[in-house]
C-alpha cells in the first residue's frame with residue numbers, strides 16, 4: 001500500500017508540474033503575441049514618418065515637426081509596453097534582469113549578485129482562473145449541504161413516528 005500511495009503522490013505531483021508548464025507556455029505565447037503586435041505598430045509608425053518626410057521633401061516643403069511628433073510618441077508608448085511585457089515574460093520563468101548590468105537574477109532578489117545594485121520589486125504574474133465559476137461551484141455545494149440537512153431532519157422525524 002505504502003508503495004502505491006507513493007506512486008500516486010508522485011503521479012499527481014508530475015501532473016501538477018505538467019499543468020503549470022502548460023499554463024506558463026500559453027501565458028508565454030500570449031505575451032509574445034502582444035510583443036509582436038507592438039513591434040508591428042512601431043514598424044508602421046516608422047513607415048508613416050518616412051512617408052510624411054518623403055512627401056514634404058518631394059513637394060519642396062519644410063517637414064512639420066507636429067506631423068511626426070504624434071507618431072514618435074506612439075513609438076515610445078509601444079516600446080514602454082514591450083519593456084513591461086518582457087519583464088512579465090521573465091517573471092514567468094521566475095527570473096528578472098538586473099536594472100544596472102542585465103544579469104539574470106532570481107525574481108525575489110533584492111540586490112544583484114553580480115554588481116550589487118538594488119532591484120525594484122517585480123509584481124508577480126497571476127494566472128487568472130475564472131473566479132465566477134469558482135463562486136458558483138461553492139454556492140452549489142452550500143445548497144447541497146442545506147438539502148442534506150433537510151433530508152436528515154425529515155428522516156429523523158419519520159423515525160420518531162415509527
Ligand SMILES: [Zn+2]
Nearest residue numbers: 098101112115
Ligand atoms: Zn547587476
